[in-house]
Amino acid sequence: MSLAVHIHRAALGALDLIFPTRCASCDAPGEAPFCGICADTLVPLPAGCPVCGAPQDASLLPALRPRRCLHCRERAPAFSFATAPYLHGGALAERREDLGPALSVLFEGCTAPRSDCLAPIPLHPQRLRERGYDQARLLADGAAKRFGLPVVSLLTRVRPTGQQVGRDRAARERNLRGAFTASEKAQGLRVCIVDDVLTTGATASAAAEALLKAGAARVEVRTLARAP
Numbered sequence: 001m002s003l004a005v006h007i008h009r010a011a012l013g014a015l016d017l018i019f020p021t022r023c024a025s026c027d028a029p030g031e032a033p034f035c036g037i038c039a040d041t042l043v044p045l046p047a048g049c050p051v052c053g054a055p056q057d058a059s060l061l062p063a064l065r066p067r068r069c070l071h072c073r074e075r076a077p078a079f080s081f082a083t084a085p086y087l088h089g090g091a092l093a094e095r096r097e098d099l100g101p102a103l104s105v106l107f108e109g110c111t112a113p114r115s116d117c118l119a120p121i122p123l124h125p126q127r128l129r130e131r132g133y134d135q136a137r138l139l140a141d142g143a144a145k146r147f148g149l150p151v152v153s154l155l156t157r158v159r160p161t162g163q164q165v166g167r168d169r170a171a172r173e174r175n176l177r178g179a180f181t182a183s184e185k186a187q188g189l190r191v192c193i194v195d196d197v198l199t200t201g202a203t204a205s206a207a208a209e210a211l212l213k214a215g216a217a218r219v220e221v222r223t224l225a226r227a228p
């Protein structure tokens with residue numbers, strides 16, 4: 001075999017590692033990011049709260065003007081608008097998380113943010129060492145192509161916050177207070193935060209608060225999925 005063929009094969013092998021043509025959920029070969037069966041479990045995000053995107057009771061729709069959800073009426077989050085292409089669940093809940101580049105094509109189903117740049121929600125450095133990859137960064141890099149916006153690392157997680165799962169809304173908010181700082185490069189920018197899943201929005205709101213404090217003009221949020 002010629003050297004050129006060897007190099008070509010090696011390059012294809014590397015490409016398969018980066019963009020594996022396997023379903024990100026059930027690992028079936030040949031289809032990415034999801035096979036037909038897993039893709040059928042994806043539910044597009046229904047109409048909901050015009051601030052945090054929380055799906056609303058279908059019986060209240062179509063309303064003349066979408067109403068903010070109870071939580072956003074009680075205490076508005078720091079971001080202006082959050083949305084996602086899909087509801088969290090099905091194949092999206094079972095997928096491999098290290099496939100950011102392949103999964104970010106799902107942002108095709110999502111309105112583009114009115115922003116100047118994308119800023120992924122960072123992991124705490126200690127957590128990043130344990131995991132070996134940064135899911136939000138991988139997704140942001142993929143979303144950059146879809147939205148035609150640069151990725152700028154504006155956020156720093158200044159203390160580990162542990163798992164949010166199992167905490168209620170108030171506990172999540174308490175736990176995240178002061179967890180992020182933002183670079184002064186955020187000054188005057190319209191920023192779109194990118195993350196994996198939005199649950200209560202407490203993490204995104206804490207990050208948005210840091211960005212606004214650093215002088216950002218406006219903050220939106222895009223996640224791959226939204227908790228129902």
Ligand SMILES: [Zn+2]
Nearest residue numbers: 023026035038
């Ligand atoms: Zn599958």
Ligand SMILES: [Zn+2]
Nearest residue numbers: 049052069072
């Ligand atoms: Zn809301």
